[in-house]
Amino acid sequence: xxxxxxxxxxxxxxxxxxxxxxxxxxxxxxxxxxxxxxxxxxxxxxxxxxxxxxxxxxxxxxxxxxxxxxxxxxxxxxxxxxxxxxxxxxxxxxxxxxxxxxxxxxxxxxxxxxxxxxxxxxxxxxxxxxxxxxxxxxxxxxxxxxxxxxxxxxxxxxxxxxxxxxxxxxxxxxxxxxxxxxxxxxxxxxxxxxxxxxxxxxxxxxxxxxxxxxxxxxxxxxxxxxxxxxxxxxxxxxxxxxxxxxxxxxxxxxxxxxxxxxxxxxxxxxxxxxxxxxxxxxxxxxxxxxxxxxxxxxxxxxxxxxxxxxxxxxxxxxxxxxxxxxxxxxxxxxxxxxxxxxxxxxxxxxxxxxxxxxxxxxxxxxxxxxxxxxxxxxxxxxxxxxxxxxxxxxxxxxxxxxxxxxxxxxxxxxxxxxxxxxxxxxxxxxxxxxxxxxxxxxxxxxxxxxxxxxxxxxxx
Numbered sequence: 142x143x144x145x146x147x148x149x150x151x152x153x154x155x156x157x158x159x160x161x162x163x164x165x166x167x168x169x170x171x172x173x174x175x176x177x178x179x180x181x182x183x184x185x186x187x188x189x190x191x192x193x194x195x196x197x198x199x200x201x202x203x204x205x206x207x208x209x210x211x212x213x214x215x216x217x218x219x220x221x222x223x224x225x226x227x228x229x230x231x232x233x234x235x236x237x238x239x240x241x242x243x244x245x246x247x248x249x250x251x252x253x254x255x256x257x258x259x260x261x262x263x264x265x266x267x268x269x270x271x272x273x274x275x276x277x278x279x280x281x282x283x284x285x286x287x288x289x290x291x292x293x294x295x296x297x298x299x300x301x302x303x304x305x306x307x308x309x310x311x312x313x314x315x316x317x318x319x320x321x322x323x324x325x326x327x328x329x330x331x332x333x334x335x336x337x338x339x340x341x342x343x344x345x346x347x348x349x350x351x352x353x354x355x356x357x358x359x360x361x362x363x364x365x366x367x368x369x370x371x372x373x374x375x376x377x378x379x380x381x382x383x384x385x386x387x388x389x390x391x392x393x394x395x396x397x398x399x400x401x402x403x404x405x406x407x408x409x410x411x412x413x414x415x416x417x418x419x420x421x422x423x424x425x426x427x428x429x430x431x432x433x434x435x436x437x438x439x440x441x442x443x444x445x446x447x448x449x450x451x452x453x454x455x456x457x458x459x460x461x462x463x464x465x466x467x468x469x470x471x472x473x474x475x476x477x478x479x480x481x482x483x484x485x486x487x488x489x490x491x492x493x494x495x496x497x498x499x500x501x502x503x504x505x506x507x508x509x510x511x512x513x514x515x516x517x518x519x520x521x522x523x524x525x526x527x528x529x530x531x532x533x534x535x536x537x538x539x540x541x542x543x544x545x546x547x548x549x550x551x552x553x554x555x556x557x558x559x560x561x562x563x564x565x566x567x568x569x570x571x572x573x574x575x576x577x578x579x580x581x582x583x584x585x586x587x588x589x590x591x592x593x594x595x596x597x598x599x600x601x
Contacts, residue, residue: 188382200385209263210479213445230439231316245316251440253289260285260427260443284407301424338377375408421450421548450478454559482546491540536567
């Protein structure tokens with residue numbers, strides 16, 4: 142056989158093809174390292190250390206940098222309810238497919254491989270249109286690290302809307318109750334992976350009318366078979382990695398400051414794409430389960446605040462007026478959160494109802510109103526009003542505006558509220574004259590001086 146040929150292909154050309162293939166694989170590996178997916182917002186690369194040119198990483202956020210709209214912080218397993226140790230789930234009712242009202246917790250730690258040491262989540266707004274991931278989409282990145290990596294793991298992440306979610310000290314069933322309930326479009330991400338970090342599956346669910354509904358089944362972020370334009374993914378470290386924050390693994394498995402192989406999990410999800418009307422998340426839970434079924438008993442958890450919706454309300458206007466004169470007011474509402482909000486109620490203690498249940502009311506005081514049905518993140522709207530001061534009005538004349546928006550277009554879900562007050566000082570105009578004379582007795586030819594003094598006796 143011609144030594145310059147193999148399988149009918151000239152070796153020179155074969156070398157070129159190998160070079161191209163290696164280059165393509167290198168580029169592909171670099172691109173997929175930026176999943177969900179190729180957005181350049183955050184590095185999902187099996188470590189927590191920021192690499193140049195790949196977006197933020199957990200180390201960026203931990204040290205106070207980055208461009209996240211919201212960050213839980215690095216949440217450890219030591220909480221206010223148990224300051225000398227962790228907290229874990231208790232009882233057979235603590236399952237993902239059951240409502241929070243059936244969950245119980247107790248102090249202590251589960252089996253080592255189920256023991257969460259830290260958990261974290263961050264919200265971003267997408268700035269790159271990749272086809273299915275659009276500009277303005279809400280992207281959430283999440284992660285946890287574990288005390289031991291000796292064995293397979295089942296982890297989950299809840300994004301909750303009920304602002305009342307938390308732990309209570311109400312005893313029940315050998316533990317204590319949680320507060321709050323599941324709301325439609327609460328999001329759950331579950332993943333199973335082996336000791337070596339090989340992910341078996343990643344599944345995304347939403348809570349709907351008392352049950353979990355699957356909305357996506359996805360793959361490892363760095364799996365070459367995973368599509369670049371995915372809506373969610375997760376990945377696990379397959380070698381020891383430096384921890385940017387204090388981390389101490391099980392003594393016989395590793396050293397402080399280094400994540401054990403298979404102990405660090407991270408992932409991302411495009412909330413807007415998978416659950417377009419998700420609503421306003423307020424809470425975050427990272428959890429572990431006893432086994433792979435999605436309804437297996439829950440073991441360990443870490444919770445934190447994760448408020449993605451907020452508004453600011455400012456009321457300005459005239460500060461001095463009197464009976465019969467008009468007093469002008471301006472109400473400015475700004476969406477200071479990460480999600481589009483929907484107008485529910487706007488009321489004023491002096492000026493009455495402006496909007497009720499999303500419907501603008503007939504209000505003679507309203508001059509202009511730019512507040513439509515929705516308000517985009519960062520956007521503002523204004524309402525101008527005028528009222529004539531009436532006899533008998535309080536002095537000063539107080540007034541407070543209260544504003545409520547919601548994260549869903551049907552005005553369900555948790556409310557986001559704000560208020561601001563204003564006061565007008567009223568005055569009553571009045572004057573008095575004082576008249577005095579230089580002499581009480583005079584005669585023809587004498588000069589007499591009269592003095593008139595005008596006094597402003599108006600109320601201030």
